[in-house]
Every structure is written in structure tokens, then in C-alpha cells.
Amino acid sequence: MIIIMRHGASKEQIRKVLDFIKLKNRQPHMSKGETHTVIGAVGEACIDPREFELLEGVKEVIKVSSSYKLASRVFQQEDSVVEVNGEKFGANNIGLIAGPCTIESEEQIFACAKEMSESNVKIIRGGAFKPRTSPYSFQGLGLEGLKLIRAAADKYNLAITSEVMEISQIPMFLDYVDILQVGARNMQNFNLLKELSKINKPVILKRGLSATINEWLMAAEYILAGGNRQVILCERGIRTFEVATRNTLDLCAIPVIKKLSHLPIIVDPSHGTGLRDKVVPMSLASTAAGCDGLIIEVHNNPECALCDGAQSLYPEQFRQLYKQLKQLAPVVNKTIR
Amino acid sequence: MIIIMRHGASKEQIRKVLDFIKLKNRQPHMSKGETHTVIGAVGEACIDPREFELLEGVKEVIKVSSSYKLASRVFQQEDSVVEVNGEKFGANNIGLIAGPCTIESEEQIFACAKEMSESNVKIIRGGAFKPRTSPYSFQGLGLEGLKLIRAAADKYNLAITSEVMEISQIPMFLDYVDILQVGARNMQNFNLLKELSKINKPVILKRGLSATINEWLMAAEYILAGGNRQVILCERGIRTFEVATRNTLDLCAIPVIKKLSHLPIIVDPSHGTGLRDKVVPMSLASTAAGCDGLIIEVHNNPECALCDGAQSLYPEQFRQLYKQLKQLAPVVNKTIR
């Protein structure tokens, strides 16, 4: 922590700051400049920078950003690679996940799985438990949905990712699902993260609607700290004042994350934009920005989808996009299987 | 849902929109203006407005905001009043809750409870399970903390509010705590809300950092829909670009909520500002704006608080504030016990 004293702060005021640092079991380091005295407070003991702002003569207090360790590129220089069913996320690999927003019926999920399989997809997505703003909206098929998607995936040789909403669902998910997904609203559900740190399957951690990149990496740290090193970050748009799109996709988060962390980062352009005709350009843009994968909503019959049909691609659109992505990837030294 | 066609949209384009509405099991109502044709889609069936944005000739699609019912003032005209230990929230009553951020030790919580009791407070706050951005920060005393605060509260005749973070903790909270609090990060933890809808104790529902007022009322609807009508809303600041304060306290949410809903709304100026010297003016401002209560952090020794000491009032400051609030309340036709 760094405390910058006001221009003209008195000796007495400086002394009180130094004393307070010691009271808090930290070592003070003072540095006198021409206009300002700057005091560093070094050590393990946790202190709240705001306490110093309240002292007389203090101009500004700056906290060195809270440290994720295991998620940091300082801790691990090389890119982490997560591999599921032959699909790789990280390093120079771009992995693809595609499928419907929600598992709706046996017929629908088998039709989607067939389409995905024929489109060279190796991992299907599909929600069984849906976080809905309204208690009166469709809440998903639950366990029944997981059984259906498992059967469909097995038939077509696919792995599965699906959103887990709550600790008690984890055992069920371990039985049916290959990658557990944490939704944006649960990014700081720390108890859930702690439980997911103990499992032996990859976790996709979506960025919260109003989470800073630092908070996002701290949330990943919860999973890593418990021993699960298979974490995939997923940018899915943040909440801003702009209303033309559902969310504002923050693609610059990709190079920012790649610099700070070794973890793979994928993008969800479907939730990130909320509109089908924006999904293709944003998928291409994400890839050009250096992402390690994409998770895209595709539905065999979007007009009749129970949920988020408007942001789902038609299978034919997805296949066309796939071709463009394969052309694009080598320009940024990436590979798509 | 309202669909506004572009100026000059063709008959064919309009027909397709009407057909699509019928396909979705809704009744279309068309209204031709001088410049635009406007089509309403009425009925119970849920449809996604974005699907219409993708049709040719459509200028704009407007969703009638998703409806909370039980939380609405249309459903219940009179203000709901929640009463705990003689303290009332709602109608013309302003209820006060005060106490430390965190339960730290037997000595600390008894000292705080004594101070609160001597300050005429009837409900003490104190966290036993703490949601922390970093996995390496102090996570609270847990069950041990709940036992300590219960003992202290019993000695001084206080009721207790404390934050519940997870479904499995609910039975434990029902044993020790009088008001269960849902933190900002859990505002859309729908599974937790559903479980809290079944209990027989009041729930304080904090507003999420990036939650709109509409989403907040929808979250309250989850609790109400399950049968628990004792819901208190708590404004605690939203996340904006401004960095001078920890959050931006949205005090206009008070009159907005009072118009839309019958539920009591209280304010947490401690988390809302993050700085002790802002707590007093924001408590006064909240009261002047018409809030139904305040939840304020007070610590017997803020400099040594384990958490958020910088936003905790000294007991003496709190007593002074109490006096000002009592003077202020009658100006806006409110009463403080």
C-alpha cells in the first residue's frame, strides 16, 4: 500500500501515518520528493487503505491490487491448455463449443446433437437449470434435461458443458456433464467456487456482469486454490449504459487476460450481444483478438426455441462461420481443429 | 410486446410479422399511424422481442417490462410493514439496524452489543460468513460467530441480522438469527431465493452491484412467490465509473421503489460509500429521501476492526447521528422509535 501525503503535510501528520502502519503490523518505507512525501507499507498483514484516507494530511492512498497468485502469469509462464474430447483451449489452440441455449425435449436435443456432430463440433452446450430473472419463466428441465443431453451426446460422440447453479447439484453434474459452467450471476458465489475447486473436471468461469478483470481472476483463484487447475475464463459481455446490445462485449479483456494470466479465455458472443446477426462478426473479432475458444448458441429451429432463440445461429450459419474462423485463425497464429 | 415497423415497411413485411405473432400463440393488434405502423402482441405466451428485431421492415421492438406481481403496488396498495423486536420498517416508520461489519471475538461482539443497547438500538448486525473477493482474506468465524452474536444479543435484548451465503446454511441461521440478509453478490442466486421464500423470518434483499430496479423487484418476487411476505429491500450502492467512492449510492431508488412497490426499502450507507465520513451525510440524505430504515456499521474500536473499519462509525458518532435523524424524520412525515 502506498500513502501519498499532501503538499505541505506536517511532520506530526507524517509521524501519525508511520505509527499507524506499525500498529497494523506493517513496515513503513518513506520517500521524500520535492512536492510530496510518499510512504509505502509493506508486509503480509492485511490493512484497509481507506483507514489511511481518514488520517490528517493524507492526499491519496493507493492499494496494490489484490493478488491472485496461482492464476497469475508470474506463477506460471506457459499458457495452460485444457483438453476435453480432443478439443483444446489455450496456447495456440482455439476450441469450439456449440449447441442450444436450453435442453427443451428429447427430439430437440438429439436433433441439435446430430447437427453439431455433422458440423465437426466436439463439445455441445445446453442448459438444464436456467437462471431466470422472473420466477414465472421456464426454469429448465433439470435432471431430466441432463439425462437427455447425455444420451444425445453419447450417441454422437460429444462432450457436454452445462451450467451448475448450486452446490447440491454438483454430484449430479459430475455424473452427466464434462465441463461445469459457472454463470455470470454466480461468478462471486464463493461457496460454489470452493466446492468446484475440489472436483476433477474443467470449469468454465463466466465473467460477472459488473466484474472487473481483477475480480474475475480472483474468482478463478478460488477454484485454483482448492486444487482444480482446469479453469477456462469466459468473457460474455459487461453491463454498461449502452442499450443497443444486451451487453457490451469487452474484447480487449482478451489481450489483458493473456498478459496477466496463463489461463485460457473464451468468448460467448451469443449472450455477449443477444442478437443472431451480431454473433458472426463478434466471433470473428474475438478470434482476431486472440481468444482461445468460442461458445456459440446454435439451434436446429431458433424460431421455436423456448429461450434466447433470437441469439441462436441456424446450423447452416454456424457451418459458414466455422469456415471463416478456420481461414482467420492462421493470421493470428492460432489453429482450429 | 410492441413492434414498430419502419417508415415505408411493405404490406408483405407487415403480414410476416402478424403471422409470426400468431405462430407464437399471441394475438396481434395493428394500429396504423401517419408515419409508422405499430403492432401489439398480446397474450400469456412468452416471446423474445429480439426475434422480431431480426424480421425485415421492423424498426424497433419494445418489451413491456417483465412483471413482478406480488411485489407491485398494484397488487397491494398499502405499504408493507416488517416488525422485528419492536422495530418497524415501512409506512411512516424508520427502523434502525447497527453493529459491526464482522463478528470478530467474544469480547468484541459483547462490547458492540452493549454499545448498541445503550444507543437505543433494537437490532444488531454482524457477519459470520463473509463473501471476500480474495480466497486468502479472512472468511468469518462461521457457526462459532453466530453463537457468539446470539449470546451477546440475548444478554442485551437485541434481535440479529446476518448474511446467509448458501442454502445449506439456512437451518443454522434459523436457529440463531432473526433477519436473514442476502448480499449484493447473491441477489440473483435464484436457488437461494427460492429456499428463503419458504422460511418464516424476514429477509433483507440487498441490491446487486449492477442490478436494475426492475431486476431487483423480480428477485424480491422470487421470495414473495414462495410465500414469504416479509421482504425488506436494501439499497447499498451500484457500480459506476466513479472511483471517488466505493460505490455510487442511488438514493433516487427510494422514491422509485416507493411508487412501484409496497415493500419497505432501507439503505446501507456504510457499504454504499465505503468511508466513515460519508456515512453521516448519506444517512441523513436517505432519510430525507423517504427511506424506511438504515443499516449502519458501528464498531467499538474501528481502527482495529478486522474488516471495513474505515466505514464503521464510532459509537459516539452513531449516537450523534441518531439525534439528527430524530430531528429530521418529522420533516418528511416519518417516525424513528
Next chain:
Amino acid sequence: MIIIMRHGASKEQIRKVLDFIKLKNRQPHMSKGETHTVIGAVGEACIDPREFELLEGVKEVIKVSSSYKLASRVFQQEDSVVEVNGEKFGANNIGLIAGPCTIESEEQIFACAKEMSESNVKIIRGGAFKPRTSPYSFQGLGLEGLKLIRAAADKYNLAITSEVMEISQIPMFLDYVDILQVGARNMQNFNLLKELSKINKPVILKRGLSATINEWLMAAEYILAGGNRQVILCERGIRTFEVATRNTLDLCAIPVIKKLSHLPIIVDPSHGTGLRDKVVPMSLASTAAGCDGLIIEVHNNPECALCDGAQSLYPEQFRQLYKQLKQLAPVVNKTIR
């Protein structure tokens, strides 16, 4: 500027940072902690902190926030007071400004001026040049409007505030207007600010929709630096994700500004909320939070106002509010004339 080196940064990396600081004509100060080396760069020469972020081994670079000087409470301890027509803003005085959004006609502005005069108001507001989002909206009466409001104000013994949009309008405003107002969209129109720094009349500087408090004070510094010390800051809401109100009124800006600066700060609850029934509670809340004044839209016939009628109070509502404000002010040690 403070540079924090990564844990484990090499001597070579540290040396390069020190060299770079010297290249930029600043003095480096190094401080080695247990985990991190911290380097300060002191001096007048302006450097861009981001240049250091790009060096190897650098964890984080922190800029000491750019310094306003004349606006700072360090420069002047006592509150500045601006007085116009017997109405005072600052110290323990709350000044009131009221009137219509726009000057519409001779009849309207004389009717409004009469109402204001009978309501004990000393300063009337009214726009002659209107910044409108659309080029097709009513743009104000211009010079004709200024002449009308001057005549009406003279008849009823009122001073005038009105928004100046552009440098070439300043001489005209100096002829007709007593307080020149800079709108939110022009807060960082630096050329306009520089010209206003040379005039001898007070300036109300509205906060930009997305301006931080620091940027706002820096904008005030432009006016102060040129020699005009009569600056009144005006909080009028910031842009956030919330759509229930036109803007989010940031009332905590009041105590924040009062701590950082000696300048008076007033609040515009009319633009800040956009709805008449929110103006009264937000006026009361602003006063309780310690503001130095209010600027409120009042219209003799809001239903027929050409602009913003929905956020204008009826004269009777304003008189009622005035009474409440007079009761409230003493609770926070303030006076309303």
C-alpha cells in the same frame, strides 16, 4: 508516480525502470519491501504512467491523481461563498434558483417570473439556447429569449442564470445574464472554459454525464486558473446502466466535493431525475447531504411546457417544498434565506 515491480523482478529489470525515469527527467526513489520493490518517480516533468506498464518486470503503475490546485481545499481552507442578488451559495448558506426549463414566450416568462418572485426566489433560471439531441427539436428563442427574461427579471427584481453554449455567445450573455451556466455536455469544452475564466460573473459548472469528480474539479480549475474565482459546481446526475430514472443523481458527490474543495456545490434534481415526483424527495435529500444550493425547474403550466414539462414542479409544489427545506436546513446547520 509509483511503479510496483513484480515479485521476483530481476535487478536488470529494476535498473531499466530507474534509467527510464531519469531519461524522463524525474528523480527515482526506490523502496524494497519483502515481496515487492516499489519505485517512486518524483518531479515536475510530465510522464505517462502507461509507458512504464510496458516495461518488463513491472506489475503495476500508479499515477498520483492529476492535481487541481486553486480548486483544492489545501489551497483555500475556508468555503468559498458566491453571492448574487442577495442569494448566497456556500459556507452555511443554501441558495435557491428556480424557473422554467426554457424561455418560451413573453407571456410565459413573465408569468413564471411573477410566480418566482411571489415564492421568495431571487434568481430565475431559463434557457435561451438549448442543447438538443436531435437537430429537429426546438433549439430555443436565442437572443430574443434573453431579452424577454431580462425584462421579466427586471420587473420582478430577479437575477438570471442561463446556459451559454459557445464562445461567441459570451458577450451577449454578459449583457443580459447574471450567472452563466455551462451544461453537462460542455464540461470539458476547454476553449469555452478558458474564455469564461476571463469574465467577471459567476459560472455554474455542471458535471458531465460521465465525468469523474476529479475531472470535474480539473474543469473548474480551467476557470479558476484564468482568474475567475466565482465558480459554483452543479451535480445533475451521471449516466449509469439504470434506466428507471433519466440519470443517477450522485449525492455522495456532495460530501466528497466538500472535503476536496472549497467551492460551493449545488444540485439540479430536475435534470438529475427527469420526473416531477422525484424532484421533491431528491431536493430534500440533497439538502440533508449538505449541498450549498438547488436549481429547480418550476413552470407556471407544466403540461404545456415546450420542453421538460414532466420534470417541472407546479408553483404550488415548489412553495410547499420551500417550506420543507426551511425546516430541514437547520438540522444540518444550514440556512435558507
Next chain:
Amino acid sequence: MIIIMRHGASKEQIRKVLDFIKLKNRQPHMSKGETHTVIGAVGEACIDPREFELLEGVKEVIKVSSSYKLASRVFQQEDSVVEVNGEKFGANNIGLIAGPCTIESEEQIFACAKEMSESNVKIIRGGAFKPRTSPYSFQGLGLEGLKLIRAAADKYNLAITSEVMEISQIPMFLDYVDILQVGARNMQNFNLLKELSKINKPVILKRGLSATINEWLMAAEYILAGGNRQVILCERGIRTFEVATRNTLDLCAIPVIKKLSHLPIIVDPSHGTGLRDKVVPMSLASTAAGCDGLIIEVHNNPECALCDGAQSLYPEQFRQLYKQLKQLAPVVNKTIR
């Protein structure tokens, strides 16, 4: 405008709404659904939707978004193309602009112009008048700067773009500059826009820090409405809560704009990110998203730049980026000269 009545609104309440619409010189159209009555108000007369929100029985009022006309794709189906010095922006052309943030000296601007010319650039950028947050920061070389960049550009056969800050500067800019740029802070400086609508040179209109896409197009409408059809929109990042980057580059604005408008849209990844190592990935991403051009800061000696050196590319980096962009463009059916 659309007025949605509450469930159970009385006939009397509905009648009052209809009357109010007529009072405002609009035609009401009523449509009774099963749960809600919906009333449209059609016509030219301008009314404020908020006035209706204040009427009894009204649930919600929805404004059809304010209409830009000339900027709309409905007005003009084909993409507008702006051509300067052989460089084209729009349709399937991606135009490039590059150069230093600021004109610093004769030596610097000639060195930069030479580098640009050797990198196949046809349009150089460079600021002569700089909008600076602090009045104490370097404010640019002014007219002297414009003369220097003109001489350098002439020597190397380049066109020039530079930011105009104020109406009185326009004649000077017309003498020296080929494309006039409106900065983000001036996007809603409507008087400036009106004057620029009368000139015969292209205008780059940067998006305001907190401007919605709708407001941005309305600002463009000001320029178009006066007769200047050579408008280029420029996305340069919006202000959000995220602090890891200077701004949040909203790349989804590209497909949104392409759908709503025929105007070309370019991206400024230098200001949009604020960091050199983010400029390359964001340039590639912008191109993949379908932008019509890029404006990139390149400096012959970034470490010694007077302003924003940290976000300027080295000439060698720029040439490498150029190669990547040429490979990437065909994937999205675009051409770079």
C-alpha cells in the same frame, strides 16, 4: 409513443390519457389486450413521454427512439464511401490513417511523415490543438503545428486529419487540413457540428465517452442536415467501470451501426485501449468485426512522445500490423489498399 395502462386501469384513467394526447395535438390509437390496454400517440407534434408516466393508471410509457433520418439506412440503402487522397472508407474498403498523437516539432512531424509514407499510408493524423484534462498540461502547438504538418504532408504526398476544437478554428483548419476530426468530448457540441455541416471537407465524428449509439447517430445527423454528407463515425471506447484499460472499446458498435446506418465507421484502437500492446489485437478484431477503417497512433520515437507515447506503435510494429490486416481483410470480404 406508446402508453401501456396498468392491469385494471379504470375507464376514467384511460379517457384522461386519450384527452391528454389530443391536448398535445397527437392522434390516439387504442388497442385493448387481455391484460393491458395499449394506447399509441401518433403525429408530428413533439411530446415528452414522461408527462404520461405521471398520469394515474399508466404502467409504462415507451418512446419510439428519436429519429435520425439522413443517417439512416432506410434513407440510403447503399453504403456511403468517403475518399481522401485515394484512400477509401466504406462499402468493402478499409481505409487507414496513422501518425503521432501530437505535432511536437518540425523534426518530429517530418520524421513521422516519412515513416508513414514508407509504410504505404496515405493519410497522416496529428493534433495541433489538444483537449487536456488539466489546464497545466501541454495544449498543442496550435496554428504553428498545422503549418508544420501541412509542409510535412505535402513533401510526402499525404492527406491530413486533425482535431478541431472550436468554431473559430474552422477557417484555419480548412486552409491546412483535409479531414476535420471532432473529439469525443465535443460529440454533442451542437454549435460546432452545425458549422461543420456547412463545410466541404469530410468530418470524422468520434463517439462520446458516454454516448449511446442512438445519440451518436443523432450527432451525425446535425452534420448531415446542414448539407455535409461526408461523415465518418469513429468508435474510440466508452467509459465503463472497468479500469484495466483506459476505455472499453465497444466493437459490437460496428455491426450495430452497419445495420442502422449507411455511414462508414472506423475504430481508434489507440485511444480505445490506451496501451500499445493492446493496439494490434484490437486493430485485428475491429477489422474482423467489419469496420471501414482504422486510425492508429504511430510515433517515430514513442518513448519521447510528449503525449500518449504509451499507446503509440513503433513504425516497425505498424508495418507488421499492416501485413496482418491485409491477410485478414479478405476473410471478411474487405479490401485494404
